[in-house]
Structure formats: C-alpha cells, structure tokens
Amino acid sequence: MPTTAPAFSDATASDSALRRFLFGLPGVDAVGLEARAAALGTRSIKTTAKAYAIDLAISMIDLTTLEGADTPGKVRALAAKAVNPDPTDRTTPRTAAVCVYPDMAATAAAALAGSGVKVASVATAFPAGRAALDVKLADVRDAVAAGADEIDMVIDRGAFLSGRFLKVYEEITAVKAECGPARLKVIFETGELSTYDNIRRASWIGMLAGADFIKTSTGKVATNATPANTLLMLEAVRDFRAATGVQIGVKPAGGIRTTKDAVKFLVLVNETAGEDWLDPHWFRFGASSLLNDLLMQRQKLSTGRYSGPDYVTVD
Amino acid sequence: MASAFEYAPAPESRSVVDIAPSYGLFIDGEFTEAAEGKVFKTVSPSTEEVLSEVARAGTADVDRAVKAARKAFGKWSALPGSERAKYLFRIARIIQERSRELAVLETLDNGKPIKETRDADLPLVAAHFFYYAGWADKLDHAGYGANPRPLGVAGQVIPWNFPLLMLAWKIAPALATGNTVVLKPAETTPLSALFFADICRQAGLPKGVVNILTGYGDAGEALVTHPDVNKVAFTGSTAVGKAIARSVAGTDKKVTLELGGKGANIVFDDAPIDQAVEGIVTGIFFNQGQVCCAGSRLLVQESVQDEVLDALKRRLSTLRLGDPLDKNTDIGAINSAEQLARITALVETGEAEGAERWSAPCELPSSGYWFAPTLFTNVTQAHTVARDEIFGPVLSVLTFRTPDEAVAKANNTQYGLSAGIWTEKGSRILAVADKLRAGVVWANTFNKFDPTSPFGGYKESGYGREGGRHGLEAYLDV
Numbered sequence: 001m002p003t004t005a006p007a008f009s010d011a012t013a014s015d016s017a018l019r020r021f022l023f024g025l026p027g028v029d030a031v032g033l034e035a036r037a038a039a040l041g042t043r044s045i046k047t048t049a050k051a052y053a054i055d056l057a058i059s060m061i062d063l064t065t066l067e068g069a070d071t072p073g074k075v076r077a078l079a080a081k082a083v084n085p086d087p088t089d090r091t092t093p094r095t096a097a098v099c100v101y102p103d104m105a106a107t108a109a110a111a112l113a114g115s116g117v118k119v120a121s122v123a124t125a126f127p128a129g130r131a132a133l134d135v136k137l138a139d140v141r142d143a144v145a146a147g148a149d150e151i152d153m154v155i156d157r158g159a160f161l162s163g164r165f166l167k168v169y170e171e172i173t174a175v176k177a178e179c180g181p182a183r184l185k186v187i188f189e190t191g192e193l194s195t196y197d198n199i200r201r202a203s204w205i206g207m208l209a210g211a212d213f214i215k216t217s218t219g220k221v222a223t224n225a226t227p228a229n230t231l232l233m234l235e236a237v238r239d240f241r242a243a244t245g246v247q248i249g250v251k252p253a254g255g256i257r258t259t260k261d262a263v264k265f266l267v268l269v270n271e272t273a274g275e276d277w278l279d280p281h282w283f284r285f286g287a288s289s290l291l292n293d294l295l296m297q298r299q300k301l302s303t304g305r306y307s308g309p310d311y312v313t314v315d
Numbered sequence: 316m317a318s319a320f321e322y323a324p325a326p327e328s329r330s331v332v333d334i335a336p337s338y339g340l341f342i343d344g345e346f347t348e349a350a351e352g353k354v355f356k357t358v359s360p361s362t363e364e365v366l367s368e369v370a371r372a373g374t375a376d377v378d379r380a381v382k383a384a385r386k387a388f389g390k391w392s393a394l395p396g397s398e399r400a401k402y403l404f405r406i407a408r409i410i411q412e413r414s415r416e417l418a419v420l421e422t423l424d425n426g427k428p429i430k431e432t433r434d435a436d437l438p439l440v441a442a443h444f445f446y447y448a449g450w451a452d453k454l455d456h457a458g459y460g461a462n463p464r465p466l467g468v469a470g471q472v473i474p475w476n477f478p479l480l481m482l483a484w485k486i487a488p489a490l491a492t493g494n495t496v497v498l499k500p501a502e503t504t505p506l507s508a509l510f511f512a513d514i515c516r517q518a519g520l521p522k523g524v525v526n527i528l529t530g531y532g533d534a535g536e537a538l539v540t541h542p543d544v545n546k547v548a549f550t551g552s553t554a555v556g557k558a559i560a561r562s563v564a565g566t567d568k569k570v571t572l573e574l575g576g577k578g579a580n581i582v583f584d585d586a587p588i589d590q591a592v593e594g595i596v597t598g599i600f601f602n603q604g605q606v607c608c609a610g611s612r613l614l615v616q617e618s619v620q621d622e623v624l625d626a627l628k629r630r631l632s633t634l635r636l637g638d639p640l641d642k643n644t645d646i647g648a649i650n651s652a653e654q655l656a657r658i659t660a661l662v663e664t665g666e667a668e669g670a671e672r673w674s675a676p677c678e679l680p681s682s683g684y685w686f687a688p689t690l691f692t693n694v695t696q697a698h699t700v701a702r703d704e705i706f707g708p709v710l711s712v713l714t715f716r717t718p719d720e721a722v723a724k725a726n727n728t729q730y731g732l733s734a735g736i737w738t739e740k741g742s743r744i745l746a747v748a749d750k751l752r753a754g755v756v757w758a759n760t761f762n763k764f765d766p767t768s769p770f771g772g773y774k775e776s777g778y779g780r781e782g783g784r785h786g787l788e789a790y791l792d793v
Contacts, residue, residue, distance in 0.1 A: 027739040029759050032590030042430070044325035044642040052320065235589050242625075270320040271633050278320055 008208055008244070015166040022165060022204060028196035028232060037227035040271055041264045050263065054298050055093050057262040057290070058085060060280045062120050062251070064099040064288045065315075066127075066219065072107045075100055077315050079111035086295050086312065089302065095291065096280040097150060101126070102143035109147025120185070121148035124175060127189075127218035129154035133171060140178045151175070152185040152286075154218060155202065157192045165205055172209035185213035185251055185284075191223035199229055203236035213249035219286060224254025227264060234272040247276065253286025259297040262290055322635075325642045327429045332420045334506065337368040340376055340529060341512035343383035344522030350375040355531070357505055360426030361639050361648040361683040369505045372530035377497070377537040380526040384468040384495040385543055387523030392465045392493035396452035403448030403490060405518040410441045413514070417507060419640070421479055424506040426648030426684070427602050428639045435601075439764055440483040443782075446766035447487035450787060454492060457784055459793040465493035466569055466792055467545035470538040472559075473508075474551045475501035475650050476605040476706075482508055484781050485548050486525060487766075492790040494546065497526045499538055501551075503651045505529040536562070544568060546790060550607070553704075553730075553775050571779025571789045573607065573771060575704040576732030579725035580610030580761060581747065583718070584619045586737035590759065592626045595710070598735060598761035600634065600688050603649055604708040607776070608733035610761050612701060613690075613712045614721050620714050624692065631675040631688045638680075646677075649684040649707060658686050658707030665691050665700035670711070696727055704730070718743065722750045731773025735761045754780075 011021035045053055063082045065074060079098050086092040097118035098108050105121040112119055121143035125131035131139075140151055153175050159167040176184050186206040190199050206214045214233055217224040230252040237248045250273070256262055262285060269277050277283050292312045299307050337354065339346035353371040358364060372380075391399070410417065417440075418432035425432075455461050469489045473481035478500055489496050500508035512527045528534055532555070539547045540562050549559050550573040563570050580598045582591050598610025615623050639647035649655040666672050670691040679685040690710040694701050700711045715721040725734055734753040736744050748756040754772045757763060764770070769785035771777060779789050 026586065026588040029587040029590040029739075032587065032593055032759065036590070036593050042434070042642075043322065045322060046325050047323045049321060049323040056320075266320065275319040 012166070012169055012208055015164070018165045018169060018205070019163070022201040025200055025204060028200055030196050033196055033232060034228045037231045037268065040231070040267050041227055043264075043267045045263050045267065051301050053263045053266050054259060054294050054301070056278060057259070057266060057285060058294050058298070059093040059096060060283055061095040061285050061287055061291055062097045062099040062253075063095045063291060064219070064286055066099070066101060066122060070101065070104055072104070074315065075104045075107045076111045079108055079117070081291070081313055081315060082117045083112065083115045085291060086298070088311070089299070092295070092298065096284055099152065099286065102139055102146065102148070105143045105146035105148045118149040119147055120150035120152055121146070122152040122154075122218075123148075124153040126152070126154050127220040129156055130158070133174060136171070137174060137178050140175055144178070144180055144182050148182055150183045150185060151179050152187055152215060154187045154189060155206070157189055160193065160198070160202060165201070168202075169205050169209045172206060172211060176210040183212040184210070185215045185249075186211040187215045187218055187253070189218055189221060190216045190229045191221040196229070196232055199232055200236060203233050204240070207236065207240045207246075207248050211248060213251050213284070215251040215253055215286065217254045219254030225252030225256055225286070227268060230265060231268050231272055234268060234277070237277070238273045247282065249282040249284065250277065251284040251286055256285055256287050257289050258293050262294065322643050324638070326638065326640045327419055327422075327642060329419060329423070329640065332416045332423070334367050334420070334423075338505075338509045338529070339370045340372055340380070341509065341525075341527040342376070342380045343386075343526065344516065346512070349373060350379070355502065357424060357503065359423050359683075360503075360650050361680070363682050366423060367506060369509070369529045372499070372528040372534040374537045376528055376530075377534055377541055380497045380528055381468055381470070381538070381541050381543050383523035384497050384526055387521055388467055388495045391495055391521060391524050394493070396454060399491060399493065400448045400451035402518055402520050403444050403451060403487065406514060406520070407441050407444035407448060409514050409517055410437070410444060414438075414441065417479060417510060420510060421507050422639045422647070424504050425475065425478060426639055426650055428644040428647040429642055430644065431602060436477060436480050439766070440479050443480075443483040443487045443766045447491035450488075450784075451491040454787065454791070457787050459788060459791050463492075463791040463793055466790060467494060468543060469494045469496050469546040469548060469790065470541060470544035471496060471498040471548045472535040472538065472551065473498065473500055475504040476602060476607070478504040479507040479511065481550050482511055484550075488781070488786045489548075489790050490524065492787055494790050495524045497528060497538060497544070499528045499530060499535050502529070502531045539563065546570075548789065549573070556777055569789065571771070571781065572777035573779075573781065574775060574777040575706075576607045576609065576730045576772065576776050577612055577702065577704050577728045578608055578610045578733035578735070578753065579612045579614050579728075579751075580735040581721045581725060581737065582613065582615045582619070582623055583721075583736070583738040583740070583743065584616040585739045586619070587739060587759065588619065588622060588626060591737040592623065592630050594735060594737060594759070594761045595627055596630060596634070599710045600646060600708050601762050603647060603686070605650060605654070605706050606762065608755065608762065608770075610733065610735050611705060611710060612725075612728075613710055614715050614724055615712060616721075617714045617716050624712065627690065628673060631690070634675060634677070634688055636677045636679070636685065636687065646688060646708065649686050652684055654706065655684040655686060658705055658709065661700065661703060661705045661707075662689060662709055665698065665711075668698050668700070670694045670698050670700055696724060702728065718747055722747060726750075726752045729775045732776035733757070
C-alpha cells in the first residue's frame with residue numbers, strides 16, 4: 001500500500017507539481033554539509049559508549065553478498081554467520097538481515113528460518129535498474145515469493161537525471177505495491193546523482209512514494225555511502241517525520257569497513273535524526289567486511305587484547 | 316536498545332601541561348618578580364580551581380619592559396628580513412610541536428572546550444606565525460613602498476577570549492616588520508602568554524624583543540600611555556578602546572583598536588536551512604559567544620522564521636555543555652564570574668523588556684561559571700539585547716521581510732565588525748554584502764578565520780586591520 005503522506009498529496013499530482021515541490025526544498029550547501037559531517041566525526045567514543053555502539057552496529061548490519069559467483073553454500077555460510085557472528089562469544093548480537101540477489105532469497109530464507117534475522121533481496125534489475133517496469137516488478141514478486149522480508153530497489157537514475165521525477169515516483173509506488181508485507185528500501189545510487197541537492201530531492205521522492213527505508217547506494221560504483229550524504233538523508237527523514245508523523249529508515253551502503261567509521265555514522269544518527277533511529281528497525285549498514293572489524297574490536301574490549309583476522313570467521 | 320547513546324567521558328589528559336605554582340614577568344629575556352612584589356591568582360573558570368600565582372606588573376615594570384624593548388629594537392630592526400623570518404618560523408614550528416600542551420593550558424585557563432583550542436585556536440596561532448614569517452623578507456613588495464621602516468616599540472593589550480590567538484595576531488606582524496613588543500595579556504588568562512615567553516627563549520629570540528607583562532588594567536594603561544611606546548594595539552571592550560583613543564590623541568603614536576561588535580547574521584528564505592542553522596550555532600555559540608565578531612543578532616526572513624527557529628532549538632538541545640577538557644564538549648565555561656554576572660544582567664534586562672527567552676535544556680555543573688545557550692525571540696531594534704554586546708551565549712532573533720529591511724536593520728548598530736548572509740542566490744550575496752557596514756561579511760559560513768584575511772571594524776568596532784597584507788601597515792611607518 002502506498003502511504004503517501006496526506007500533507008504532500010498535492011506534490012505528486014503531476015510532473016510539474018512534483019518538480020515545483022522538489023525545487024522548493026531548501027538547498028544544500030556542500031561545504032557546510034561536509035563540515036558538519038566531519039565535525040561529528042571527531043566525537044570521541046570510548047569504553048561503555050564504544051561497547052554499546054559496536055553491539056548496536058552489529059545488530060544493524062545487512063550482511064551482504066552480491067556477487068555473480070554467489071553459491072547456495074556461500075549464502076548458507078553467511079546466514080550462519082548472521083545468526084551467530086562470533087562463535088567464541090555467544091553474547092554477540094545477530095545481524096539485522098542477510099542481503100542477497102533474488103535467486104538466492106529462498107536459500108537464505110531456509111537457512112534463516114526462525115532466527116529472527118531478515119532476508120533482504122535486491123530486486124528491480126539491481127544494480128543498474130535498466131529494465132522494463134514489468135521485469136522489475138516480476139523481479140520483486142519473485143523475491144517476495146521466495147521469502148524476502150525486505151526488498152532493496154534501485155531507482156531509475158536515467159529518469160531522475162533527465163528530470164522525469166514523476167516516473168521515478170510512480171516506479172517506486174508500483175514496486176511498493178508489489179512488496180506486500182515486505183519492507184521497501186529505495187536505493188538512490190548517490191554517487192550517480194552527483195549533487196547533494198539531487199540526493200535531497202531523491203530522498204523526498206522516495207519518502208513520498210512510500211519507501212520504508214532510503215538507502216544511499218548499491219556498493220557497485222566508485223562513491224557509495226559517505227558521512228555527508230548519510231547526514232543529508234538523516235535530515236530528510238527527520239524533516240519528513242516532523243511534517244507527516246511517518247518515520248522512515250536510513251541505510252548507508254558500501255565503503256563502510258571499520259568500526260571507527262561505523263561509530264561515526266551512529267554519531268550522525270544520534271545527533272541528527274535522534275535516538276528514535278538508533279534501532280535496527282530504522283537504521284542499517286549495508287556492509288560485508290564491516291562485521292569482522294566490529295567483531296575484532298568487540299573481542300578487544302572484552303579481552304583487553306587484539307586478536308587477529310583468524311579469530312573471526314571468513315564469511 | 317532502550318538506552319540512548321550516552322558518550323562516555325573522553326577527557327584530554329592534564330598531564331601534558333606542567334603549570335608552575337608561580338610565574339614572574341618576562342622582561343628582557345628573563346622571568347622577574349614585579350617591582351612592588353604584587354601577585355594575583357589565575358583560576359580555571361570551569362572548576363574555580365587556582366591554577367597558578369602570577370606577578371602583577373606596576374608602572375615601574377612597564378617602564379623596565381619598554382626600556383628593554385627599546386634597547387632590543389636597534390638590533391632587531393637592523394636584521395635582514397630573512398633573519399627575522401627564521402625566528403618566526405622557529406616559533407611557529409615550536410607552537411605546532413607544543414600545540415597539545417598549549418591547547419590543554421588554554422582550555423584550563425580560559426574555560427573554552429578543548430575541541431576549539433585544539434582544532435581552531437592552536438592551528439590558527441601557528442598559521443599566523445608562519446604567514447607573517449613569510450612576509451618578513453618581502454616587505455618591499457607589500458605595497459608600502461621600498462624598504463618600509465618599523466615603528467619601534469609596540470605596546471599591545473589583548474583580551475581573554477582568545478588569549479594565544481590574539482597574542483599571535485599582535486606579535487607575529489610586529490616582529491615580522493622589525494618592531495619589538497611589550498604585551499599585556501588579560502588578567503584572567505595570563506598563562507598561555509607566559510608559556511609563549513618560554514617558547515621565545517626556546518627559539519633563541521634575542522632578549523627584549525618580546526616582553527610579557529601580566530597584570531590588570533592599570534598596567535595596560537601605563538603601557539599604552541608610556542611616552543616611549545610608538546605603537547598601541549588593543550583588542551577588547553569598546554569602553555576601554557575609547558579611553559585608549561582619548562589617551563593617545565595628540566601623540567604621534569600609531570593605534571589600532573579591535574573592539575566590540577553586534578554582528579548581524581541574515582538568513583534569507585532561500586537559504587540552505589540545515590547549514591544556516593549550523594552557521595547560526597557557530598556564529599554565536601562558538602567560544603560561548605565570547606567573540607567580538609559573533610553573529611549575535613539573527614535576522615531571519617519572516618517566511619522561514621518558524622522553520623529556522625524550530626530547527627535551531629532542536630539543534631541547541633543537542634549541544635553538549637560541560638567539562639571543557641572533554642573532547643566531546645561543545646560549550647565550555649564562561650571566562651569569569653564578572654563576565655557571567657554581566658551576561659546574566661543583560662539577559663534579565665532582555666526579559667524585563669519583553670523579549671521572549673528560551674534556554675537549551677542542559678544541566679549546568681555545580682562549580683565554575685556557566686550559562687546555558689540562550690535565545691531571545693520577539694526582539695526589536697529597540698531592545699537592549701538587540702543593541703548591546705552581550706559577549707556570551709545569547710542570541711537575539713529579529714525578523715525582516717525584504718532585503719532592504721534586512722540591510723537597514725543589520726546596519727542599525729553602533730558597531731560594525733562582522734555580518735553573515737545565508738542564501739543560495741549568489742547575486743544576492745554580492746548585492747547585500749556590498750551594503751553591509753561591517754569589516755567582514757561571511758557568506759554561507761560564519762566565524763571563519765585565516766591569517767591571509769584582514770580583520771577589523773567600522774564605527775565603534777574600532778579601526779585598523781589585522782591579518783593579511785593589510786595587517787602589516789599597522790606596524791610600518793607608511
């Protein structure tokens with residue numbers, strides 16, 4: 001069900017109305033945005049706060065494998081890791097989800113059954129999204145039927161960059177309708193949208209169209225999640241909730257590899273959107289290599305010593 | 316995950332700085348006691364703990380220091396510029412090497428957060444010495460004619476809000492141009508200047524080129540009125556600035572004054588709102604608002620008033636006030652009990668005159684001098700809080716409807732040090748900046764400093780410029 005906020009129903013009445021609305025949003029000053037993101041990156045997170053952040057970050061991970069070479073065995077191994085990230089310490093929280101291509105969704109669903117870890121599937125002709133709408137919808141249907149709890153869709157960047165905003169909006173609403181009970185994450189591929197103003201506009205299109213999450217990127221291009229574009233999207237969901245009462249999640253994806261980075265993102269969440277978003281239901285990390293660094297830092301906090309890459313599992 | 320993300324304390328270590336129980340005056344390369352033997356205590360504003368006991372300079376000490384500077388002037392001014400540059404570069408490098416120590420010291424003595432001393436003050440202090448070191452051998456090319464001459468002995472009096480940075484603004488150009496210096500830091504923040512004296516010795520600076528006199532206003536007065544001082548440089552309150560201007564009137568002393576301000580920060584309806592809110596925060600809550608160029612008057616276009624104020628209040632609620640040595644502290648202590656009393660009195664006046672007060676909901680520590688980030692709405696030009704410099708974390712919010720009205724209100728002040736413009740429209744930035752009577756106008760940013768950029772005021776904000784090529788003029792006979 002599309003959940004277009006009533007307050008903004010006029011905004012999506014036509015292509016020109018949507019354009020007017022999007023261009024009426026406050027601009028983004030790139031220098032100021034990046035300075036703010038960098039300033040929040042200097043918060044010093046130690047001891048108990050660090051332990052809290054590490055566990056929170058682990059519980060927010062969408063453990064991801066999106067390779068052409070994925071096999072059922074690899075997906076099952078990843079699922080096992082999601083449920084039990086650190087075999088040496090069973091107090092380690094589970095990750096939020098395992099994220100796979102649609103053809104692996106059934107394998108993941110079987111492996112994760114009863115665990116509470118969600119199955120996320122990239123659909124809609126991920127990562128380029130260059131397919132007919134019917135094909136994209138079929139892709140989504142397929143993934144949901146195979147047991148996906150969450151759908152990660154890519155927007156049509158070509159349509160966005162050529163100014164056909166309503167097309168982007170309508171595609172998202174169509175996908176949302178196809179999702180059924182699955183939650184929809186809308187991926188903008190911020191690296192291709194190129195300007196911060198575009199990222200803010202894309203965020204609003206996604207939110208108006210009923211996205212449950214807005215997500216930075218696919219992880220398949222040069223520039224993925226950055227503190228600045230994530231800060232910007234956090235401002236967008238904060239403003240959207242203030243205007244409509246509807247809360248939407250944020251998922252930075254790609255390029256977040258270290259505990260230090262993950263903690264910086266959590267600081268952004270804490271000081272921008274606020275503590276309501278400090279929950280795996282509302283914030284996710286799209287990452288695969290991040291988990292092992294978090295686990296090693298977690299072991300360091302509990303033992304006082306650094307272990308090494310052989311003390312965490314490879315996948 | 317019911318508990319919020321509480322940041323555990325992350326205090327910077329005090330052990331990197333070794334504060335002696337007492338300090339003397341730095342005259343002619345030596346630390347000496349005051350002639351009258353008087354001393355005073357300097358306290359940490361965040362805890363009221365006594366940090367050290369410092370000699371209190373009297374008239375005789377001022378005379379001794381000026382004589383030492385006069386004696387040193389001959390040799391110092393005769394050095395080739397490239398030689399003076401070497402000393403300045405050496406000082407700059409030592410400041411960088413000792414920056415952590417100096418940042419902690421400044422935070423202890425001043426009360427400002429370590430985040431600011433570490434990330435703003437100290438890098439700028441070093442940058443000023445580097446910048447003016449670069450000028451020392453290029454004075455012929457500064458635009459003041461061939462071989463411009465220094466003035467002689469500079470008597471410099473600096474305030475407590477940026478103790479080491481103001482010292483750098485004063486001493487670096489003075490030395491680069493061949494002058495010698497007698498500097499009096501503020502009585503509440505004498506320590507970093509005394510550490511700087513030690514740095515001068517470490518750099519092998521010839522004796523008498525830099526002299527530091529710790530003391531009160533009487534020592535400052537004796538210094539600026541001393542007949543053998545050729546140049547007076549003062550940063551501080553407008554009232555004292557006026558007294559200095561009167562006292563040197565009719566003499567051949569050259570004077571620069573950097574005085575108070577009541578900067579207008581103008582937010583147009585097409586501004587990048589999120590960044591403007593950050594800029595408003597930087598404008599007035601940087602250094603607890605104890606900044607002469609603070610953007611203490613927010614002029615916001617009526618159509619976005621509610622949006623901006625809501626965002627601003629939400630943002631102020633996330634500011635972290637507390638131990639200045641904690642790396643996560645955004646708002647530190649007010650510098651002194653006197654300053655806190657002044658802020659409190661002005662805020663009470665604001666309430667009495669009918670402006671609406673809102674203060675961030677933060678807990679204030681039980682000892683030390685603290686004031687919560689505060690803003691006043693429903694302010695008009697007639698209110699005291701829109702006219703008088705508060706020099707604290709207090710923002711007065713006014714509104715406007717048209718650019719002309721914004722300019723008229725921004726300029727309707729006895730001051731003219733700084734202003735800010737927030738708009739996405741480039742042509743408006745240029746058009747409005749052109750009409751603002753302020754020494755510095757920031758566009759889509761605020762409180763940004765750079766040694767290459769001249770700084771100074773219009774009207775009662777003083778005269779003369781510091782920084783940049785223009786800053787050389789104040790120390791040259793041109």
